[in-house]
Amino acid sequence: MTIPRKSLSWLTVAISILLPLAAAAAAAPGCSCGFYDDTTGDLYTESLITYFNETSDLSDFVIEEFEHRSEKAWNGGWRQGAVVENVQSNYTIWNSNVTNGTTLGLFCDPSTKLHLVNGGSVRSRRRDIQYGTFRSLMRSPQEGTGGSSLSMRVQFNETESIEINAMNTQTYANAWVSTLMQNEWPDRKLGVNYTILGNSSIANGTAWPFDFMEFRFDWTDKEVRYYIGQNNSRTVTKKKHHAIPMTPAPLYFRHWSTGNTYSMEGPPYWRNVANIGWARMFFNSSEMTADAHDEFDSRCTVTDACSVNDMSLRETSEYTVAATKKFKHKTVSTGRRWAAIWISVISISFTSFLLLHAIIKKAPWKRFSQSHDQSSGISSPAPLYGSSEASVIESTSTTPFNQTRPSSPTKKSADASFRRSEWTPSASGASTPLPRYQSREYLPSTSRRFEEDAICPIPPPTLPSVNPDVTAYPASPPRNAVAYVDGQVIPEYALSDTARNSSRTLVPLPATPVSMMKEPWSPRDKENSLVKPKSREDPTIQETNEQPIKSTTNAVATETKKAPIEQRQRVDYLAGLVALCSIFVTLIHFHLTYIPAVVIPGSPVHYQSEVWARKIISPFIMNQMWLGVFFTTSTRFLSARYFREGNLIVIAERAVKRTPRLLIPVTAIVMLEYFFIDVGATKYLEYLPSVTWSTWAYVSKFPSPGHFISEILELIYLIPNAVPQITFNYCTGVLWTIAVQLQGSWLVLLGAVVVREIKTPWKRFGYYWFCVLNNWYARNWGSFFWLGLMLTDLDVTYKWRKWLYRRPLAYYPLMCFCAGMVGVGFTMNLLPNWISYNFTVEENGIHPDQETGQPIKNTPRFAYPNYYEPRFNMLLFAVGMQAIVELSTFVQKLLSFKLLVLVFPHIFTIYLIHGFVFWSWGSWLCIFLAHRAMAYWAMMLIVGLTSYAIIFLSLPIITPIIEILGRDITLQVWKFASEKPAPKRATLFPYNKYELGMVEAKSDVHTHRKEEEHAHKHEEGHREHDEKGSLPLEA
Incomplete structure (x- = not known):
């Protein structure tokens, strides 16, 4: 049979079309050549x-x-x-x-x-x-x-x-x-x-x-x-x-x-x-192995693959059991890096040996035992007041409450001035909480240096115990006096007649012989204080003032020899107050991280007891009112000495030293946390909210070192109320208070200069209240600093404690008023837990809104104030508490608890590191225990105890480092700023290049003239170096 040519051509075309379709149809059921995405060019096998x-x-x-x-x-x-x-x-x-x-x-x-x-x-x-x-x-x-x-x-x-x-x-x-x-x-x-x-x-x-x-x-x-x-x-x-x-x-x-x-x-x-x-x-x-890939590539082409866009596909590839097992990365063993191991071993050995050698040489345990023996068992000359009888101290100044002008500060004894000059005090004040360096300034533990900066309840004087001659300094009737019985302050009016008329009444030794005394604060003295203060290291003056005071009887002298010397002049109650506040702040942060329902209303509750703790305990302890106490007390350390002396060099010293004293330790700890956060020390903090039900904790590492530098500098220039960016890169974000402290410092220093020039009391205190009201209305932390400055002025300039101790009709009503301020502050925190009305929210609505100028109550931002914004109840509490602590001897005794006093030198360290411990060790331990299905109350008990144990055990290591970084470097900064540098010397001094033959010798006349000029410059340089000057304020 013959097929026509025309039909054959059509058959050829049909076969050429049908054969690819048949091949595709045959490959489609199995898609053994994979799946191809013609839009992206990707080929897949499964x-x-x-x-x-x-x-x-x-x-x-x-x-x-x-x-x-x-x-x-x-x-x-x-x-x-x-x-x-x-x-x-x-x-x-x-x-x-x-x-x-x-x-x-x-x-x-x-x-x-x-x-x-x-x-x-x-x-x-x-x-x-x-x-x-x-x-x-x-x-x-x-x-x-x-x-x-x-x-x-x-x-x-x-x-x-x-x-x-x-x-x-x-x-x-x-x-x-x-x-x-x-x-x-x-x-x-x-x-x-x-x-x-x-x-x-x-x-x-x-x-x-x-x-x-x-x-x-x-x-x-x-x-x-x-x-x-x-x-x-x-x-x-x-x-x-x-x-x-x-x-x-x-x-x-x-x-x-x-x-x-x-x-x-x-x-x-x-x-x-x-x-x-x-x-x-x-x-x-x-x-899929390499051989399988080769076989696939040799067998298939892209045209053989099925299309991923073919919605008729129902193909699921077959797989082996190995495909259902979790993939494991193959670890390539490179062997032990012996070079790195030996370098580490040698470095650790040398470091351990040097540290051990230093500890043995210093032998701190010996010094501790010696100081303990001296403070408890060594008998030595003592002051002329006993520990069991009342001793009345005569006040050398009148109380100016009934005057129109404040009394001028009395001139300091040369002895006190000499002791002050042994070590330059730190200029910085309290941070939040107060750092240890302020114990150097107003709370010395073993000496009386800086006693003019001390905040003390009229401390009993420590006098040499030799046979005194009372005829040289006859006693006079006591006025404005207090007594000390067993180390407690007793107002003079509270003494019995026997104690008041005791022959052992002390009359203070004049600080300077009458022949050496001038009219205090004459115009010439004031001028000299601004330009060139007198040297405080005159040993002649010191010896002149060390005169013995004789007692009336030998029996008294014999008895006083057996009494121990009063070792500490430290005001323990202030140390205890600041330490207590710092501990409360750490408790707030711990509960915000792990048990939020105790602090934050509406937070999820693990146990019903958390609700009762928020209603009963939290209003008194777990709130930010304790934070205000840090700000009010910090003003005293900045301004007390200037109020007493009126010397602008004090303001200059505080202004120069304030920023580096705070920022250098802060920068060091921030850098340390930067490293630990970067290596994953806070990794488990992100898992914590699902266990603690608190979303408060958050920290991230700095995006770059440039951000680290920028955010540290921001602390210096940030104007509250604002949250610094470092809040999100530092554990618990407490560093926002550093900005408040620094900005408040400039307010205090300038305010002290202005206030001291207002001599009329009613004008002076009217100016205080004018500033307080303006700062309160503007929602500025300055109101805390102004009220703290006022309390300092009352104590240093007006001696209000002496005046109040003699007048119970004024003393007790004032104490009741201050206690009422504290009670109102607590009540404002307590009532919202029981009723719907919240005073803090309503009070916040009075203030102007920064964006619109309208009262906040009329804006969408009408709500509870942010944590970095001041509140009225916090202001009432801080001022009332500060006044009570200054005036009440009972409260002072409570706050002088030994454990609190021991914690005080470390509060700056606690302030800086407690958040990191809570968020690194604490978060890891909490997640570790949660995966063991432990009861939540047991988890919190273990996390809390171990976290605080780590904090307190690290204090002896970290506190000295912070002190070195802050105190010592700051002293060098002030020394560089205030002292004229030594004259520049030639490298070959005292020789010259002509004598050493480094250049050709010139004429004898020329050489002689050069030698005379060199000798003259040498003498001038020594003279300038030996002369002590003040800051170059003449410019």
């Missing part, structure tokens, strides 16, 4: 395709069941769980616009009392998925059901993950889809809001976001691409991101919630559901 409306078979997936002990989420206070009952196949959707049929339903339950949210989760059996395109038709949780998330994710661990999350949140306006990888922060710019997805004007169109939408991400070794509704919403390249996930991992579909306030919100109000219509995944396998 597939996993499931249409849940066609089958209820989940054999390619594993239904998960678990309960996490903790979650990694800064703002999530709930833990994830999953139960089998929350995964339902053949779940029917009737109101869908995309598909009407069965789907895979994943449910999420409301939270349990233990903050556990059980959801539904399925995982692919295969764990060898490495690179691919992952596509799914998903329906997010519905609107109005509470926040939860439906996620499609490939995840090996926290840093090797790629995910798309569809989150409904609490409201439709906040609902969004996030596209994240490698544990990124859920920033809104890394996703798309539902309001945008529902916009029909988008070019290729999108579906309703609460209905089924296609979500997809493509993962290659060079980039990751995210698609939402066929729109490429984000692309991450390895070139820009520097890292792309590369570890084989399984694929997850999970409906879950942690209540993260920055992403999904929630958890759900009631049981809600999210759905999956189908899942289509094309990927490569990490189990």
Whole structure:
């Protein structure tokens, strides 16, 4: 049979068309040559395709069941769980616009009392998925059901993950889809809001976001691409991101919630559901060997592969058992690095030897035992007052409350001046809490240097105990006097007649012989004080003042020889007050981190006792009112000496030394924390909210060293009220108080200069109250500093304690008034726990709003003030407490508790390091115990005790370092600023280059003239160096 040519040509064309189709049809069922994406050019060897409306078979997936002990989420206070009952196949959707049929339903339950949210989760059996395109038709949780998330994710661990999350949140306006990888922060710019997805004007169109939408991400070794509704919403390249996930991992579909306030919100109000219509995944396998790759390349081409866009495919690749096992990285053993090991061993050995040698040489235990023996068992000459009888001290100045001008400060004895000059006092005041260096300035423990800066309740004088001659200094009737019985201050009016008329009444030795005394503060003295103060190191004057005072009888002299010397002039009650405040501040931070319900109303409660603690204990201890005491007391250390002396060099010294004294130790500790945070010391802090239910704790490392420098400098120039950026890069963020202290310091120093020139009392105190009211109305911390300055002025200039001790009718009403101020401050914190009215909120509404100028009550910002803003009840408490402590001997005795006094030198260290200990050691230990299913109360007990133990054990190590960095360097700064440097000397001094033959010799006349000039300069230089001058204020 002959076939016509025309028919043969048609047959040839038909065969040429049908043969490729037949080959494709033959390859399609198996797709043994892989799957090709013609839009991206990617080829994959494996597939996993499931249409849940066609089958209820989940054999390619594993239904998960678990309960996490903790979650990694800064703002999530709930833990994830999953139960089998929350995964339902053949779940029917009737109101869908995309598909009407069965789907895979994943449910999420409301939270349990233990903050556990059980959801539904399925995982692919295969764990060898490495690179691919992952596509799914998903329906997010519905609107109005509470926040939860439906996620499609490939995840090996926290840093090797790629995910798309569809989150409904609490409201439709906040609902969004996030596209994240490698544990990124859920920033809104890394996703798309539902309001945008529902916009029909988008070019290729999108579906309703609460209905089924296609979500997809493509993962290659060079980039990751995210698609939402066929729109490429984000692309991450390895070139820009520097890292792309590369570890084989399984694929997850999970409906879950942690209540993260920055992403999904929630958890759900009631049981809600999210759905999956189908899942289509094309990927490569990490189990494919090199030989298998070669065989595949030799057998297949791109044209032989199936298309990933072919929706008719139902192919699921076969796999072995090895593909279901978790991938393990192969560790390459490089052997031990002996060079590094030996260098470390040698360095550690030398360091240990040097430290041990220094400790043995210093022998601090010997000095401690000697000082203990001297203070307790050594008998030595003593003052002329006994420990069991009242001793009355005559006041050398009148009380100026009935005067129109304050009395001028009396001239200091040369002896006191000499002792002051032995060591320059620190100029800085109190930080929050007060650093140790202020004990150097007003609380010396073993000497009386800087006694003019001391804040003391008229301390008993320590006089030489030789046979005194009372005829040289006859006694006079006591006036403005107090007595000391067993170390306590007793007003003169409270003494018995016997004690008041005792022959042992002390009359103070004149500080300077009458022949050497001048009229205090004459114009010439004032002029000299501003330019060139007299030297304080005149041994002749010192010897002149060391005159013995003789007693009336030998019996008295014999008795006083047996009494011990009063070793300490330190005001222990002030040390105890500041130490107590610092401990309370650490307790506040501990409870904010671990037991928030004790401090923050409305916080989740572990035990009902936390509610009662907030209502009864927290208003008195766990509140910021104790913070105000630091600010009021700091003014005394800055201004007391100037009020007493009126010398501007005091202001200059404080101004120069204030900033470096605070900032140098702070910078050192911030740098140390920078290092520890960078190496992961606070890693477990991010897991803490899911266990403690507190989202208060947060810290991150500095983005760069430049940010570190910038944020340290910001502390110097930041004007409160504002939060410095370093708050988020330092544990507990307490450094905002440094800015308050520094800005307050300039106010105090300038205010002291102005106030001292106002001589009339009513004008003086009227100026105080004018400044206080203005600062209060402006919501400025300056009101605390002005009131602290006023208390200092009352004590130093007006001697108010002497005046009040003699007048019980004024003393006791004033004490009641101050106690009422403290009580009102406490009441304002106490009442909101029992009634709905909150005075602090209403008082905050009075102040002007910085943005609009209107009262805050008329703005949207009408609410409880921020933690860095002053409050009226805090002001009342701080001033009332400070006054009570200054005036009440009973309170002083309570605050002189030995343990508090021992803590005082370390309060700056506690202030700087307590947050880091809580957030590093404490967070790790809390998570460690939580994974052991320990009771929460036992966890908190162990975490609290061990954290405070670490803090106190580290104090002897860290405090000396802080003192060296702050005190010693600051002294050098002041010395460099105040003292004229030594004259410059030639390198060959005292020789010249002519004598050494370094140049040709000149004429004898020329040489002689040069030698005379050199000798003259030498003498002038020595003379200038030996002369002591003050600051060059003449300029």
